[in-house]
Amino acid sequence: MKTLRIAGLAAVTMGVFLTAVPSFAHHSFAAEFDAAKCQEWTGTLTKVEWTNPHGFFYVDIKDANGKVQNWSFQTYALITLRRAGTSLQLFKDNIGKDVWVRGCLAKNGKQNYAAAGSLKFASDGVVRQMGQLQD
Amino acid sequence: MTTSRPVAACAAVLALICLQYAPAGAQAPKYTITVMPPGGPAPRLPDGHPDLSGHWLPNSAGQGVSGRDGVDPAARRQFDPKVTPEERPAFQPWAEAKIKAMTPVELELSKSSVNCMPRGLPAIWLQNPYSTVIVHTPAMMAQLYEVLNNWRLVYTDGRPVPKDPEPWVHGTSTTHWERDTLVVNSSGFDERTYVMPTGWFHSDAMKVTERYTRPSKNYLIVEIIVDDPKVLTHPWKSAPRRWTLGNGEVYEFYCTNNHELDELGKLKEQESYGK
Numbered sequence: 001m002k003t004l005r006i007a008g009l010a011a012v013t014m015g016v017f018l019t020a021v022p023s024f025a026h027h028s029f030a031a032e033f034d035a036a037k038c039q040e041w042t043g044t045l046t047k048v049e050w051t052n053p054h055g056f057f058y059v060d061i062k063d064a065n066g067k068v069q070n071w072s073f074q075t076y077a078l079i080t081l082r083r084a085g086t087s088l089q090l091f092k093d094n095i096g097k098d099v100w101v102r103g104c105l106a107k108n109g110k111q112n113y114a115a116a117g118s119l120k121f122a123s124d125g126v127v128r129q130m131g132q133l134q135d
Numbered sequence: 136m137t138t139s140r141p142v143a144a145c146a147a148v149l150a151l152i153c154l155q156y157a158p159a160g161a162q163a164p165k166y167t168i169t170v171m172p173p174g175g176p177a178p179r180l181p182d183g184h185p186d187l188s189g190h191w192l193p194n195s196a197g198q199g200v201s202g203r204d205g206v207d208p209a210a211r212r213q214f215d216p217k218v219t220p221e222e223r224p225a226f227q228p229w230a231e232a233k234i235k236a237m238t239p240v241e242l243e244l245s246k247s248s249v250n251c252m253p254r255g256l257p258a259i260w261l262q263n264p265y266s267t268v269i270v271h272t273p274a275m276m277a278q279l280y281e282v283l284n285n286w287r288l289v290y291t292d293g294r295p296v297p298k299d300p301e302p303w304v305h306g307t308s309t310t311h312w313e314r315d316t317l318v319v320n321s322s323g324f325d326e327r328t329y330v331m332p333t334g335w336f337h338s339d340a341m342k343v344t345e346r347y348t349r350p351s352k353n354y355l356i357v358e359i360i361v362d363d364p365k366v367l368t369h370p371w372k373s374a375p376r377r378w379t380l381g382n383g384e385v386y387e388f389y390c391t392n393n394h395e396l397d398e399l400g401k402l403k404e405q406e407s408y409g410k
Contacts, residue, residue, distance in 0.1 A: 028239075080264075129202040130202075
């Protein structure tokens with residue numbers, strides 16, 4: 001806990017100084033997600049929630065035992081996705097198709113939930129930024 | 136206001152233009168999104184003052200930069216700290232202690248963005264990653280914020296401040312022109328907003344000064360001064376922050392699906408058990 005608090009104070013101090021660029025996310029990635037627990041997944045896109053302050057997309061992913069688990073991935077706010085060229089229609093067009101995701105797990109241990117950093121639809125092979133890239 | 140202030144302001148604006156804008160030919164070719172050129176002269180209102188109207192993005196690119204590749208770092212920022220450094224706010228000891236006592240999760244839970252609360256003034260100009268549309272007439276400046284579909288009206292017709300103004304997240308404002316700079320003085324704030332997402336809270340005594348200049352068609356410069364003697368030992372002044380002219384595409388942002396409070400709340404519980 002002490003380490004966490006020191007890290008927090010350092011973050012606060014740095015945050016006060018490093019204000020040249022606005023925080024481009026809705027909130028701090030580091031507070032909610034673990035940059036030390038980032039990984040890649042492949043699976044089938046099942047659903048998208050086109051909402052604010054974050055969007056979410058859902059992917060059926062096979063676990064180590066071959067059992068399919070439905071994961072949810074948080075994205076940037078929709079404004080950011082749209083200005084970067086990612087639309088709701090793009091997600092809709094890829095429902096039921098293969099995707100690759102890189103992201104980081106939630107610190108609170110919520111199962112099958114992560115912040116998406118990058119997403120690639122198998123249909124076009126383009127890697128798109130979905131959130132803060134931590135590694 | 137001393138006589139040197141306008142001269143210093145002009146010098147700062149010129150420094151921004153000269154040092155942060157580089158012609159396209161001087162950019163490294165790896166960048167596909169670069170600093171937007173200044174454009175021609177700023178438009179003028181019928182009364183001769185600069186017209187601040189436009190769709191303004193909080194970066195130097197004139198387009199979205201977050202979540203995109205090939206962005207020149209100079210295009211991402213609103214100011215260069217090496218050119219116009221921004222001092223650290225000088226907190227009263229009790230305020231500094233209050234902020235330092237917060238854990239990262241508590242800090243996160245305090246943020247307006249996490250709570251889907253309006254940023255308020257001055258945060259809307261200091262911690263807003265989304266665009267703002269300004270509609271400016273000689274009598275009024277309407278500010279339409281993309282984030283939370285929020286808005287604010289700043290009257291420039293000289294009307295007096297109400298005797299008992301309500302505590303508003305944007306305060307109550309009076310305005311005047313100093314040459315081509317629109318100065319907006321505001322007080323009477325709702326205490327639930329934060330100045331910065333660093334735990335920097337404010338008191339009911341906070342007064343905010345905004346200084347708006349439009350040195351060219353594509354640039355809006357906003358400087359903020361925060362005077363809050365209950366929280367700060369002396370007023371804090373921001374760097375002159377550049378907003379650049381966008382293409383007018385504004386998106387809806389209603390906060391309808393906020394998971395943050397639940398997820399962070401669980402994390403806070405876990406931290407409490409771990410203490």
